[in-house]
Amino acid sequence: MTGLHERHLAVSPAWLALYYRHPLELTHGEGRHVWDADGNRYLDFFGGILTTMTAHALPEVTKAVSEQAGRLIHSSTLYLNRPMVELAERIATLSGIPDARVFFTTSGTEANDTALLLATAYRGSNQILAMRNSYHGRSFSAVSITGNTSWSPTSLSPLQTLYVHGGVRSRGPYAELSDEHFIKACVADLEDLLGHTRNPAALIAEPVQGVGGFTAPPDGLYAAFREVLDRHGILWISDEVQTGWGRTGDHFWGWQAHAASGPPDILTFAKGIGNGMSIGGVVARADVMNCLDANSISTFGGSPVTMAAGLANLSYLLEHDLQGNARRVGGLLIERLRAVGARSPAVREVRGRGLMIGIELVKPGTDEADPEAAAAVLEAARAGGLLIGKGGGHDTSVLRIAPPLSLTVAEAEEGAEILGEALRAAT
Template structure:
């Protein structure tokens, strides 16, 4: 650890920026599924910069595309024609599953969700939004207003009137223990009651198919589709926040919404498509996307540099069928984690290479008392053994495991062995 760099970080950056570990590390370089810190220590990366390094670190195709574009021109803005941006948007529209799709590129998932909210609020002339409990949609003023996780919502001041509905998770839900069909029916009844109480026109429901910051929680497959039936009867849009679930990470589908039997009106994305470059965006049918009545531009969204890199990354992902690899290698991790029978593991959940491990106080029953202390201890224990994982959940007691989608079976077993050792030590 560089004490000098840590001191400088704390002196010049806000104190509310979280930094992992008792002795924080400075990640100096990466290759494949591994990174090295400034002291030369090597780590197997099971978090990918918060699900952002989607394919692999220093992917040659992305590095080459960025270098070539940087040698030509780095920035122009949307005021000029931009070939890499158009080619990337064409590719995204083609794989989106959205009819008559148009794409608007941003620099982050937060900005993408901001744009989706603008489209929905403008279309329905309403500032009323439905969101799931335990959700997270970004760090801007508007996205904090629809975030259903108090740990990430620092102010009650809001531009939206937000109503939170059940369905974001099963493990700690008041409907836990119900069958999937009964759970969906209970959540739909809650949605209808909430809409009745809201009274006026509601613009949209925004939902993550699997909640990221919330600890990789979700309702059953089909839940959001059942919600969509109710929403469309009342002319309410469904926004699917795919910032973490998109691009094949769940293994079974390219988008998280595809597990729910209905198509959303708007899809937002970011993180993985750029493989570390600042790329996000919104996908919507032309009838919705073209609905704004004022002019707009994006200074940095879809820059030639980031679009070229993202396009190379998306092509690599599809050509190497990394979605199928996520399903195959993810099953190794799921099977191993579910076989542990650890007294501190309350739940193992997720899909593909998006795995949450909820840690609880041993002997505290079901669902168990959340233990953020144990999660911190396991996070630290993994790091000391050469593995990087993430942490989340409302109480900070969930391990978040999300390696690059090119993870090999050998690396999965290696990471599983380290996780097992760290869990045994903590328990």
């Protein structure tokens, strides 16, 4: 155990997890690579949990942060803030939500917290519909709508949460159905659930479940849900903390895979927009955003420095068509990983979209999740020079792969090869 690791354990909560038997201290990065304190270089296929979205040490972002920090670091939302207004204007337009208003926070957890506040105030109800296997953050209200018990440490809650089928396509009671019949069954489940409730405020859903193992319903599920929700006046919150900004390749936002319903009433975002800087936020229709009848500000949300980073990062992403790159290079990477998975009896499924890919591991010859194998592959990949993540329902048996969106074809090929070797060595 290193001295830094010992010091970490002495002052940190026992529940603050670290990856690897011998945890890494990352010291610097460039592009799609990072280095540890021992000088080892790694190809980064996890990006600080999908947060380093564009590239490590992107010069445009570094320059914007440095220049803004040299002028003014902080002011709070009590003063006019030009970078905040400029970024809000761009996000409002990109969101697709008509007459949109934007409120900045410092994290995805806080963004979802704010969305829940808005929805419950607007509808006069503390009842929330959420998806099974979901994850929405670590605050008291966010864990109360998280349908993954591995990340929900308390049953106490300020909200009454009801869980809906549909976030996981390949497991559960409807897994054997066709996509069309899967959607019909989930809609019927939602209709039945609403027949036993009074006045839900909103449905919150990740278009692709992140911590849950990069699972997703068939395209169109949330459009079908929306028809039901609209009849009851229930709001739809799309949690885009992990799916936003073009990561899925086919779409800029995850909700657009269900676009027949139009945009959500509320959209939350975070992670990738700051490329490592702490930015979260909420976009909502003006009538929803303006429904609060008490004072509310943010001390750190919309910080001039983080807003400057977000503007530079978003400009780079759009000017270099990183969504298109995620679609092209992500398609290649999924193809390579499916070929790798076909050779391993431990791989149940390789799934994903763009540069958001999950590899689900099971005990060979069974359908039983194998979290020990996932931990072993994580270690073996690190030994081979590749950093990946893990997640999954209640068992953490899914390898999570989400490189920066500027990933090259050569890096995708290299990562797939290292991961193939890691699977062979560990399973």
